[in-house]
Amino acid sequence: MKKLVNDPENVVREALEGMAAAHPDLIRVHYDPNYVVRADAPVRGKVGIVSGGGSGHEPMHGGFVGRGMLDAACPGAVFTSPTPDQMLEATRAVDGGAGVLHVVKNYTGDVMNFDMAADMARADGIEVESVVINDDVAVRDSLYTAGRRGVGTTVLAEKLCGAAAEEGRSLKDVAEVCRKANGWGRSMGMALTSCTVPHVGKPTFEIGEDEMEIGIGIHGEPGRTRMELKAADEVVALLMEPILGDLPFKAGDDVLLFVNGMGGTPLIELYVVYRKAHEIATGRGLRVVRNLIGDYITSLEMAGCSITLLKMDDDLVKLWDAPVKTPALRWGV
Amino acid sequence: MKKLVNDPENVVREALEGMAAAHPDLIRVHYDPNYVVRADAPVRGKVGIVSGGGSGHEPMHGGFVGRGMLDAACPGAVFTSPTPDQMLEATRAVDGGAGVLHVVKNYTGDVMNFDMAADMARADGIEVESVVINDDVAVRDSLYTAGRRGVGTTVLAEKLCGAAAEEGRSLKDVAEVCRKANGWGRSMGMALTSCTVPHVGKPTFEIGEDEMEIGIGIHGEPGRTRMELKAADEVVALLMEPILGDLPFKAGDDVLLFVNGMGGTPLIELYVVYRKAHEIATGRGLRVVRNLIGDYITSLEMAGCSITLLKMDDDLVKLWDAPVKTPALRWGV
Numbered sequence: 001m002k003k004l005v006n007d008p009e010n011v012v013r014e015a016l017e018g019m020a021a022a023h024p025d026l027i028r029v030h031y032d033p034n035y036v037v038r039a040d041a042p043v044r045g046k047v048g049i050v051s052g053g054g055s056g057h058e059p060m061h062g063g064f065v066g067r068g069m070l071d072a073a074c075p076g077a078v079f080t081s082p083t084p085d086q087m088l089e090a091t092r093a094v095d096g097g098a099g100v101l102h103v104v105k106n107y108t109g110d111v112m113n114f115d116m117a118a119d120m121a122r123a124d125g126i127e128v129e130s131v132v133i134n135d136d137v138a139v140r141d142s143l144y145t146a147g148r149r150g151v152g153t154t155v156l157a158e159k160l161c162g163a164a165a166e167e168g169r170s171l172k173d174v175a176e177v178c179r180k181a182n183g184w185g186r187s188m189g190m191a192l193t194s195c196t197v198p199h200v201g202k203p204t205f206e207i208g209e210d211e212m213e214i215g216i217g218i219h220g221e222p223g224r225t226r227m228e229l230k231a232a233d234e235v236v237a238l239l240m241e242p243i244l245g246d247l248p249f250k251a252g253d254d255v256l257l258f259v260n261g262m263g264g265t266p267l268i269e270l271y272v273v274y275r276k277a278h279e280i281a282t283g284r285g286l287r288v289v290r291n292l293i294g295d296y297i298t299s300l301e302m303a304g305c306s307i308t309l310l311k312m313d314d315d316l317v318k319l320w321d322a323p324v325k326t327p328a329l330r331w332g333v
Numbered sequence: 334m335k336k337l338v339n340d341p342e343n344v345v346r347e348a349l350e351g352m353a354a355a356h357p358d359l360i361r362v363h364y365d366p367n368y369v370v371r372a373d374a375p376v377r378g379k380v381g382i383v384s385g386g387g388s389g390h391e392p393m394h395g396g397f398v399g400r401g402m403l404d405a406a407c408p409g410a411v412f413t414s415p416t417p418d419q420m421l422e423a424t425r426a427v428d429g430g431a432g433v434l435h436v437v438k439n440y441t442g443d444v445m446n447f448d449m450a451a452d453m454a455r456a457d458g459i460e461v462e463s464v465v466i467n468d469d470v471a472v473r474d475s476l477y478t479a480g481r482r483g484v485g486t487t488v489l490a491e492k493l494c495g496a497a498a499e500e501g502r503s504l505k506d507v508a509e510v511c512r513k514a515n516g517w518g519r520s521m522g523m524a525l526t527s528c529t530v531p532h533v534g535k536p537t538f539e540i541g542e543d544e545m546e547i548g549i550g551i552h553g554e555p556g557r558t559r560m561e562l563k564a565a566d567e568v569v570a571l572l573m574e575p576i577l578g579d580l581p582f583k584a585g586d587d588v589l590l591f592v593n594g595m596g597g598t599p600l601i602e603l604y605v606v607y608r609k610a611h612e613i614a615t616g617r618g619l620r621v622v623r624n625l626i627g628d629y630i631t632s633l634e635m636a637g638c639s640i641t642l643l644k645m646d647d648d649l650v651k652l653w654d655a656p657v658k659t660p661a662l663r664w665g666v
Binding site for chain 2: 004
C-alpha cells in the first residue's frame with residue numbers, strides 16, 4: 001500500500017489535525033467525537049447546516065465548512081458512516097436558534113444515524129429537518145443503499161442551501177432549496193482503477209488493465225457494467241445519456257454542469273471530459289449557465305470521474321453565485 | 334494505459350477546448366500556436382505576465398490565467414517545452430503598453446525558448462523582462478536543467494507578481510516581486526508512483542511496490558535518493574530539512590507553507606502531510622502566516638507531494654491576499 005500516512009488507524013484524526021492547523025480562520029475541529037465546525041459557530045439566528053459521512057471523499061464534507069456553506073461536518077472512519085453522537089454534538093454546536101438542517105447522503109448507515117441524531121436533538125428542543133440526497137442514476141438499489149445513492153449533487157446542494165441559510169431564510173425554506181437541488185440533480189460516475197482503504201491495506205475491488213466500471217459508487221461498490229476501456233468521448237456519452245434521460249432535462253433548460261474527479265484523475269483529463277459533456281449538453285439545447293470542474297467528492301486515489309447535471313432557475317443561480325469561504329470552495333470573499 | 338483521453342496526440346488540444354468551453358468569462362484560448370489568455374487582454378497600462386511550460390502539470394499554468402495572476406499561459410505538449418512562437422504571440426496579445434514579464438521555470442528548453450521569444454518581442458518594441466524560477470533544493474543540476482529546477486514557488490510567484498501588476502506597479506517592480514519570491518522560496522518533492530505520458534503510453538519510470546523517490550522532479554526525473562517507503566511524518570521530515578537549511582529560514586520568520594499534491598494523492602493524505610510540515614515549521618520558530626494545500630503543480634497522475642516554504646514580508650502578504658479570479662485559484666471576487 002503506497003500512501004502518505006502514518007499508522008493507518010490514525011489517518012482521519014491526523015488529517016483533521018492538519019485541517020485545524022491550516023484553517024483556524026475558517027474552522028475549528030472537535031475530537032472524540034470528531035466534527036469540523038465553523039470558527040464562528042453557532043451563528044445567532046441563522047439556520048445551521050450539518051452534513052457528514054465516511055472519510056475518504058475529501059474535500060467533502062469537512063472542506064465545505066465555512067461561511068456560505070456548511071456549519072459542521074461529521075467525518076466517519078474511511079468509507080464508514082459517522083455515529084449519532086458526532087451528529088448530535090455537531091447539531092448542538094451549530095444551533096443558533098433557527099433550527100438545523102441535516103444534509104444526508106443516501107447510504108443506510110448515514111440515514112439511520114442521522115435519524116437517531118435528529119430525534120435526540122429534537123428531544124433537546126432543537127428544530128431539525130433532514131434532506132436525503134439520492135441523485136445517482138446508475139443503480140436502483142446498491143450494496144449500501146435502499147434506493148439510489150447520494151453522490152455529486154450533494155456538493156451542489158450544500159453550496160446552495162448554505163447560501164440560503166446565510167441569507168437568513170427559514171429552516172423550512174433552506175430545506176426546500178436542498179430538496180429542490182436533489183430533485184433537479186442527476187449524477188453518474190465511472191472508474192478506471194480501484195482504491196485502497198488505509199486500514200484495509202488492499203484494493204477495494206479488482207479491475208483488469210483493459211477494463212473500466214461504469215456507474216461505480218463512491219466506495220468502489222459496483223455500478224451498472226464492467227466493460228472494455230473506451231475513448232473519453234464514449235465514456236462521457238455513457239454517463240450523460242442516463243443522466244439526461246432521467247430527469248428528464250429538456251431543450252431550453254438552464255443547467256450547472258459538474259465534472260468531478262474521483263481523486264486520482266489528472267485535471268487535464270477532467271477538461272477532456274468537460275469538453276464532451278458540455279458539447280452533449282448544448283447539443284440537446286441545454287444552456288450551461290454554471291459549472292464546476294475538479295476533485296470535490298472523491299474515492300481516495302481512484303482514477304475516474306463523475307458527471308452531475310443540475311437544473312437551475314434564477315434563485316439557484318443567485319445562491320450559487322453567493323459568497324462562499326471554505327477550505328475547498330471559495331469565491332466572493 | 335488507463336486514461337480519460339481520446340487520441341493521445343490530441344489531449345492538450347482537447348483539454349484546451351474544454352477550458353475554453355468552461356471559462357469564457359475568464360479566458361480565451363488561441364490555437365496554433367496554443368495559448369490561454371485573459372478574456373480582457375490586453376489590459377491597457379498594466380504589465381502583462383506570461384508563463385508557460387510543458388502540459389501535464391495542470392492547473393499550472395493555464396488554470397492561473399485571469400485577473401490578479403497571469404495574463405497568458407503557453408502550454409507545450411505533455412512534459413515538453415512550448416515553442417518561441419507561442420510565447421511571442423502570447424506576449425503580443427497581453428502587451429498593454431507597460432511591458433511584459435516572462436515567468437520561466439528553469440528547464441533548458443523553456444529558458445532557451447523564452448529567451449528567443451523575448452528577443453523577438455523586443456524587436457517588436459515590447460519591453461520584456463524575464464525571471465527564471467529555480468527553487469528546487471533537491472538537486473544541483475538535473476536531467477533537464479543546468480542548475481536547480483523550477484517547481485512549487487512558481488505557483489506562488491505567479492500569484493504574487495500577478496497581484497503586483499494588477500496594482501499598477503511598473504515592469505521593473507513586478508519583476509522585482511517575482512525575483513524576491515524566487516529568492517525566498519524553497520521546494521522539494523517526492524513520489525510514491527510514476528506517471529504515464531499519454532502519447533508515450535508507458536510509465537515514465539519504474540518504481541518498486543515498497544519504494545519511493547525523494548527529491549523527484551515534476552517530469553518524474555530522478556531526485557536525491559530512492560528508498561524504502563516510510564511513514565508520512567518521516568517523509569515530511571526528509572523534505573523539510575533540506576528546505577529549512579537552504580535559505581536559511583530562521584526563527585521569527587513569517588512563511589507561507591504550500592503542500593502540493595502531484596496529481597494522484599488523496600487530499601486526506603495532503604492534510605496528514607500538512608500537519609507534520611506545520612509542526613516542524615512552527616517547531617523551528619517560523620510563523621506560518623499563510624498556506625496553500627492541494628494540487629497546483631502536478632505530474633499527471635503521479636502519487637506524491639511537494640512542499641514549498643516561502644519567506645513572507647508585509648508586501649508579499651498583501652499581494653497574496655489580493656483578489657484573484659482564475660479557473661484554479663480564486664478569492665476576493
